[in-house]
Amino acid sequence: MSVEVRVPALGESVTEATVATWFKKPGDDVEVDEMLCELETDKVTVEVPSPAAGKLEEIVASEGDTVGVDALLANIAEAGDAGSSTDVKPREGKSADDDADSKEEAAPAEEEEAPASSSDGGDGESIDIMVPSLGESVTEATVSTWFKKPGDSFEADEMLCELETDKVSVEVPAPAAGKITEVLAEEGSTVEAGGKLAVMTTGEGGGAAKSEAPKEEPKAEAPKAGSKDTEDAPSAKKMMAEKNISPDAVTGTGKDGRIMKEDVLNAINKPAKEEAPKQAPRAPVAAADADREERVKMTRLRQTIARRLKEAQNSAAMLTTYNEVDMGAVMDLRNEYKDLFLKKHGVKLGFMSFFVKACCHALKEVPDVNAEIDGTDVVYKNYVHMGIAVGTPNGLVVPVVRDADQKGFAAIEQEIGELGAKGRDGKLTMAEMQGGSFTISNGGVYGSLMSSPILNPPQSGILGMHKIQERPMVVNGKIEIRPMMYLALSYDHRIVDGKGAVTFLVRVKEALEDPRRLLMDL
Structure with missing residues (x-):
């Protein structure tokens, strides 16, 4: 089945963007949430993650094209469809026994898809619950309250948790009916826009399928942050050249340590922040009074x-x-x-x-x-x-x-x-x-x-x-x-x-x- 990759929400009053860089080309394998391309608007740089694992089938919007919100960027052939007909073919010159060995080697790949099927008794599929768009200029939030805990069932659009930003409170609804299998961001933790909050399973008995899913192996080929092989964002390169800033002085927060435009802005503003006067330390408190005090973290608002x-x-x-x-x-x-x-x-x-x-x-x-x-x-x-x-x-x-x-x-x-x-x-x-x-x-x-x-x-x-x-x-x-x-x-x-x-x-x-x-x- 083909999965569409579309332009995400770009923020208040932003209606279009330019395709700056494609990190993948047609035929490349992609994992879920792996960055496919980068879009540039007049305000921010937006990275587009892969909505599914599979193979990049077609690029619809090339680098330099201007695209609107929800416009089609590319198509992905999901892992179950991409190349499945050729994975188990016997190689030329091999016997039937060799072919059987080949099928046995292919078995683990088929088992990896077990959680999405119902052959093991599970009725649903696993879905990630993500941090929704928080609005223009807001990049992170604090998990204020979870209304559901692992094992709880819920209906579609039922509120799962509440996030608190420095401007508003945001409720996160359930994308479908199902059950919470794992909470990844506990109350009080800070999450970024587009980050993962929890994992849910649709249907009646999805929990078993989740527990049997094999753990994802770390990717040995991923370069370390700051690797010289990582291509920095074009907008970041331009700003570093204009401001005469060395890439070594900028900490990249993009995928694989990629330097984004926001990272350059942070590097420019960092000295001013460090020079800001710090609040005087709190005066010592008597032991008798310390037991009668309560310390509560300030809300983001x-x-x-x-x-x-x-x-x-x-x-x-x-x-x-x-x-x-x-x-x-x-x-x-x-x-x-x-x-x-x-x-x-x-x-x-x-x-x-x-x-x-x-x-x-x-x-x-x-x-x-x-x-x-x-x-x-x-x-x-x-x-x-x-x-x-x-x-x-x-x-x-x-x-x-x-x-x-x-x-x-x-x-x-x-x-x-x-x-x-x-x-x-x-x-x-x-x-x-x-x-x-x-x-x-x-x-x-x-x-x-x-x-x-x-x-x-x-x-x-x-x-x-x-x-x-x-x-x-x-x-x-x-x-x-x-x-x-x-x-x-x-x-x-x-x-x-x-x-x-x-x-x-x-x-x-x-x-x-x-x-x-x-x-x-x-």
């Missing part, structure tokens, strides 16, 4: 939050300006129309939609707050992708409401509700958390009266909302009790001047204290 917040402080000239807003007009408008709003749109009218619309209104007047710095350039964005900070059991995540400036109150409220629920359930995808141009953080839901939010790089502004608290205010010469909220705008002073920051915050205040201004575009 929490490690990423810590790193990004520190990077924001180190890279941006961060400053915060404050103001206060009388929320009476918004509260009155909301109370007057909330029932009608819910009846017509099927979603509750909250405060967040008012703040999103007010910020979109202010960003039009002060575009610096909606821009970002890219090297020596300033990138101004003629759209508003509004990030909404959401607290989850694992930490703070920021899903994005795209084109918020083009959406009405109902669409904004509905999308915020859906993204918030996904965030709390750990179902957010990376695409839903990327591309934000400005962020709103509502610490008021936790009772915060005032705070200075930290920027969400590479954005240049973040608005902090706080608790609504009744305070005595002077209104038209009289003291009145008004529902007041402190607002805080943290901004990157490298791109946003103090005047622009204050103007932005005043425009938000004016729009909230008189929501009619939003309708009039004033």
